[in-house]
Amino acid sequence: MTGTDEGGDLPTESRVNDFAFRVATVNGTGSASANGLILKAIHRMGVPVSGKNVFPSNIQGLPTWYELRVNRKGHLARTPKFDLIVAMNPSTYAVDVAEVQPGGWILYDDSWPLSKTLIRSDVTYLSVPFARLCVDKFAGSRERVLMKNIAYAGALGALIGLDMDIVRGLLEETFSRKKALLESNYVAVKMGYDYARTHLDCPLPIQLDKMEPDSRHILMDGNTSIALGCIYAGATVGAWYPITPATSVMDNFTMLCKRFRTDPDGSKRFAILQAEDELAAAGIVVGAGWMGARAFTSTAGPGIDLMCEFIGLAYYAEVPCVFFDIQRTGPSTGMPTRTQQADLLSVAYASHGDTKHIALFPADPEECFRLTVEAFDLAERFQTPVFVVSDLDIGMNDWRIPRMTWDDDYFWDRGKVLDEAELAELDSFSRYLDVDGDGIAARTLPGVSAKGAYFLRGSGHDKHGEYAESEDGYQEVVDRLVRKLETAKSALPDPVIERREGASALLVCLGSSDGACREAIDLLGSRGLVLDLLRVRAFPFSRDVEELLAEHEIIFVVDQNRDGQFRSLLVNETGIEKSKLRSVRHYSGTPLSAVHVIKEVLPVLDSHLDHTAEASLSAHPADLLGSRV
Amino acid sequence: MTSITKPRIRIPKLDRNALGLTRMDYEGSMSTLCAGCGHDSITAALTHAFFELALPPHRAVKLSGIGCSSKTTAYFLSQAHGFNGVHGRMPAVASGANAAHQELTYIGISGDGDSLSIGLGQLCHAIRRNVNMLYVLENNGVYGLTKGQFSASSDVGSKSKKGEPNQDGPIDPVAMALTLGATFVARSFSGDKEQLVPIMMAGLRHRGFAFVDVLSPCVTFNDHEGSTKSYTFIRKSNSEVVGTGFVPIQEQISTQYEPGSVRPVTVHDGTTLYLRKVDASYDPTDRSMAYAYLKEHQDRGEIATGLLYIQEDSADLHAREKTVATPLRDLTFESLCPGAAALEDLMDEYI
Numbered sequence: 001m002t003g004t005d006e007g008g009d010l011p012t013e014s015r016v017n018d019f020a021f022r023v024a025t026v027n028g029t030g031s032a033s034a035n036g037l038i039l040k041a042i043h044r045m046g047v048p049v050s051g052k053n054v055f056p057s058n059i060q061g062l063p064t065w066y067e068l069r070v071n072r073k074g075h076l077a078r079t080p081k082f083d084l085i086v087a088m089n090p091s092t093y094a095v096d097v098a099e100v101q102p103g104g105w106i107l108y109d110d111s112w113p114l115s116k117t118l119i120r121s122d123v124t125y126l127s128v129p130f131a132r133l134c135v136d137k138f139a140g141s142r143e144r145v146l147m148k149n150i151a152y153a154g155a156l157g158a159l160i161g162l163d164m165d166i167v168r169g170l171l172e173e174t175f176s177r178k179k180a181l182l183e184s185n186y187v188a189v190k191m192g193y194d195y196a197r198t199h200l201d202c203p204l205p206i207q208l209d210k211m212e213p214d215s216r217h218i219l220m221d222g223n224t225s226i227a228l229g230c231i232y233a234g235a236t237v238g239a240w241y242p243i244t245p246a247t248s249v250m251d252n253f254t255m256l257c258k259r260f261r262t263d264p265d266g267s268k269r270f271a272i273l274q275a276e277d278e279l280a281a282a283g284i285v286v287g288a289g290w291m292g293a294r295a296f297t298s299t300a301g302p303g304i305d306l307m308c309e310f311i312g313l314a315y316y317a318e319v320p321c322v323f324f325d326i327q328r329t330g331p332s333t334g335m336p337t338r339t340q341q342a343d344l345l346s347v348a349y350a351s352h353g354d355t356k357h358i359a360l361f362p363a364d365p366e367e368c369f370r371l372t373v374e375a376f377d378l379a380e381r382f383q384t385p386v387f388v389v390s391d392l393d394i395g396m397n398d399w400r401i402p403r404m405t406w407d408d409d410y411f412w413d414r415g416k417v418l419d420e421a422e423l424a425e426l427d428s429f430s431r432y433l434d435v436d437g438d439g440i441a442a443r444t445l446p447g448v449s450a451k452g453a454y455f456l457r458g459s460g461h462d463k464h465g466e467y468a469e470s471e472d473g474y475q476e477v478v479d480r481l482v483r484k485l486e487t488a489k490s491a492l493p494d495p496v497i498e499r500r501e502g503a504s505a506l507l508v509c510l511g512s513s514d515g516a517c518r519e520a521i522d523l524l525g526s527r528g529l530v531l532d533l534l535r536v537r538a539f540p541f542s543r544d545v546e547e548l549l550a551e552h553e554i555i556f557v558v559d560q561n562r563d564g565q566f567r568s569l570l571v572n573e574t575g576i577e578k579s580k581l582r583s584v585r586h587y588s589g590t591p592l593s594a595v596h597v598i599k600e601v602l603p604v605l606d607s608h609l610d611h612t613a614e615a616s617l618s619a620h621p622a623d624l625l626g627s628r629v
Numbered sequence: 630m631t632s633i634t635k636p637r638i639r640i641p642k643l644d645r646n647a648l649g650l651t652r653m654d655y656e657g658s659m660s661t662l663c664a665g666c667g668h669d670s671i672t673a674a675l676t677h678a679f680f681e682l683a684l685p686p687h688r689a690v691k692l693s694g695i696g697c698s699s700k701t702t703a704y705f706l707s708q709a710h711g712f713n714g715v716h717g718r719m720p721a722v723a724s725g726a727n728a729a730h731q732e733l734t735y736i737g738i739s740g741d742g743d744s745l746s747i748g749l750g751q752l753c754h755a756i757r758r759n760v761n762m763l764y765v766l767e768n769n770g771v772y773g774l775t776k777g778q779f780s781a782s783s784d785v786g787s788k789s790k791k792g793e794p795n796q797d798g799p800i801d802p803v804a805m806a807l808t809l810g811a812t813f814v815a816r817s818f819s820g821d822k823e824q825l826v827p828i829m830m831a832g833l834r835h836r837g838f839a840f841v842d843v844l845s846p847c848v849t850f851n852d853h854e855g856s857t858k859s860y861t862f863i864r865k866s867n868s869e870v871v872g873t874g875f876v877p878i879q880e881q882i883s884t885q886y887e888p889g890s891v892r893p894v895t896v897h898d899g900t901t902l903y904l905r906k907v908d909a910s911y912d913p914t915d916r917s918m919a920y921a922y923l924k925e926h927q928d929r930g931e932i933a934t935g936l937l938y939i940q941e942d943s944a945d946l947h948a949r950e951k952t953v954a955t956p957l958r959d960l961t962f963e964s965l966c967p968g969a970a971a972l973e974d975l976m977d978e979y980i
Binding site for chain 2: 043044215217218219220228231232233234235236237239260261263266267268269270271272273275276277279280281282283284285286287288289290291292293295309310313403404405406407408410411412444445446447448449450452453454455456457458459
């Protein structure tokens with residue numbers, strides 16, 4: 001937004017369904033429920049919305065934030081520019097007050113006076129005595145704290161125009177079995193709402209306007225949709241060790257299994273093993289995959305480190321298994337509750353020796369579902385570990401995505417598995433023999449037939465599966481593994497390629513960078529700077545990726561890590577000249593925003609392009625960055 | 630791990646078991662271990678036990694880690710699938726394989742380096758999960774493949790080949806298994822086939838984690854004077870507490886025992902084990918007594934052997950997880966995928 005210092009607000013209508021706000025609270029005080037309530041209510045008003053948790057690695061007592069962005073055009077990537085701050089945590093007042101855009105609003109609890117040092121002249125302060133109201137209304141101390149947080153949802157509702165019938169409906173759904181809680185929650189919401197309506201100028205220029213009721217979109221986080229993908233893919237064995245931000249994958253798988261995989265007599269069509277560490281989790285998955293079950297584990301960077309030895313074994317001995325890496329901020333323990341794309345290199349070549357792995361990069365929870373199903377097919381078809389590389393932003397935040405659908409004609413691809421009858425027709429069975437010339441050897445499952453028995457080993461082996469220390473015997477197998485991965489390239493999910501008339505550069509990204517990149521392209525496009533988009537969805541890269549890179553002179557590679565790992569992979573795996581790839585990097589731990597992309601892209605475009613396009617001249621970074629992106 | 634295919638020699642009139650198979654049908658490739666290695670005797674005992682129980686060879690699954698002991702899975706049951714994975718991590722692989730298919734017979738072979746150092750945690754947690762398998766720890770107190778370092782089961786004061794005494798305290802896998810709640814705990818000696826074969830048979834029949842620690846001298850690096858894992862030392866110190874007689878279903882026990890000296894134990898499939906007790910007061914279903922006996926013998930410089938503890942009716946991994954009767958790996962896609970309509974309904978909950 002242009003600030004009030006420029007002499008006036010933007011026209012009111014432009015603020016409708018296009019703003020962002022941030023809620024600052026203390027974790028463990030019930031604010032997650034309030035924030036979820038606000039998010040869902042906006043979603044049910046048909047208005048595109050996203051919510052991002054910026055939370056501490058802690059159970060209770062530390063600062064936590066929730067960022068909501070409303071955008072009628074559907075640009076829902078994170079924005080670091082907030083029109084309104086709900087400041088419910090005195091310990092972060094200073095930070096929160098500083099965050100709000102000039103001309104914006106600060107909603108705070110005036111049960112106690114605000115320090116004079118926190119007064120800014122370019123913002124409007126909105127005060128509600130939440131604590132005092134709750135002390136008057138509720139008895140227990142815990143209830144007073146919890147209800148204070150629900151009350152701000154009510155006040156906010158009045159300020160931005162939440163539909164209170166929808167809010168009431170949501171509370172009824174949440175507390176359908178706890179009538180007492182429903183009433184106290186509703187009383188608190190109503191209290192905040194009424195106070196704001198009476199004492200504050202409602203609604204603010206940033207406000208919601210109900211759009212077409214939208215039942216085509218849902219709100220879901222990526223870890224839930226991965227779990228759902230595992231259910232639909234027919235995975236039966238899940239092994240894991242708890243780790244942020246991957247834990248909710250298995251939590252949701254457990255929940256969904258209870259619903260879809262449990263017989264009336266209580267017997268289960270699944271096994272979930274909580275292992276003693278990630279080494280064991282990987283071992284369990286490899287054991288189950290070898291035995292012929294669809295097996296997976298979910299983890300984050302530190303877990304991948306521990307799993308490397310088994311990953312190498314599964315690669316070399318050719319055991320299907322699926323790994324979900326919900327990336328967080330590294331190195332080492334890093335910031336467990338912040339996001340990054342910093343495991344790209346460690347996943348691509350995980351484990352010692354010559355290894356390379358199939359990795360899929362979903363951009364949102366909808367794609368998490370699709371690519372999860374695909375991952376299991378690929379793992380069995382190519383008898384190798386497959387990684388689905390998500391991140392904390394996708395995994396733990398609710399995203400507005402199209403309703404997922406399922407094609408009942410789909411049938412799983414178990415790859416080349418010889419059954420008893422097929423084995424009977426063979427003279428003899430050799431485990432690593434490339435019969436079809438595609439680099440994929442047929443496997444057998446234990447317990448089926450003596451003829452199919454083989455001895456799996458991580459030590460050197462030849463095409464018959466026999467121990468090998470001979471040059472030829474060893475080399476033949478590792479060379480075939482290269483051919484196998486070549487075959488796989490054409491079976492992996494295609495990249496998303498968007499060519500635009502008159503494009504002067506190419507923006508390359510993967511995973512959760514998608515939304516911010518699209519928004520950046522939109523904004524730049526509105527100023528006459530046209531960019532093509534390439535979103536890579538799989539590693540190893542397909543020929544299409546290489547070709548598109550070759551077409552462009554100016555290429556930006558977007559990475560959510562410090563070292564440009566995605567760029568390194570492109571340099572390493574394609575014929576592209578290194579100097580052609582310009583790095584756009586964001587690695588502070590927050591999700592990428594269009595601002596980050598534009599900041600890097602614009603100066604380069606300005607200096608490289610002739611300024612004949614009228615828009616280019618006006619596309620000054622400050623101008624673009626000043627807009628609410 | 631090198632393996633040499635064993636020549637098939639036709640020997641007429643070999644004994645046949647109920648499946649019509651001979652001992653040779655349970656063998657594997659030729660051992661490449663040192664001549665006289667205790668591990669080869671254990672391999673022979675396993676082969677014998679399988680033959681006696683008339684188990685179909687291809688329905689067995691052999692798993693191991695890394696080390697001399699782990700190589701032996703290639704030396705028996707060539708008709709079964711084998712998995713020779715990474716060092717110390719066989720218990721996890723066994724857990725996963727077993728989770729996917731509960732009807733096969735699982736045999737894990739490990740050593741003291743594999744189980745008590747690098748894979749100590751894995752062993753502990755496989756015991757906790759009560760994975761239905763026979764777990765054999767071939768215990769020689771030394772690292773063989775890397776040429777003679779002490780292992781975690783070396784006794785304090787036990788001497789290396791160069792004469793240096795070990796100073797770090799040993800981990801006693803039997804005591805550990807007992808305290809972790811293992812449901813079948815035995816110790817035996819590779820040189821005592823009479824004791825070892827019935828224990829293996831009992832372990833294969835036990836539903837749950839059957840842990841067998843087998844003292845198995847390393848003739849190359851740990852069979853000298855001053856070692857507490859040498860043939861001589863073990864023979865001298867071996868004190869059998871409980872002998873095991875194995876009687877398959879419906880067969881009557883023919884031998885007469887002193888009253889009170891035999892304790893019959895029925896395992897899950899109806900098979901009865903007859904535990905011949907050296908001490909009439911010993912109760913092999915009493916965990917605390919087993920532990921006390923073990924310590925008592927240890928204090929006297931003796932090694933208590935035999936089937937020391939058995940829990941007759943324990944819930945294995947599948948019983949605890951309440952998995953369906955069909956092995957998970959054999960479930961049809963239709964029985965696993967909820968389909969389009971169910972997804973449609975589910976989506977309504979996320980609006």
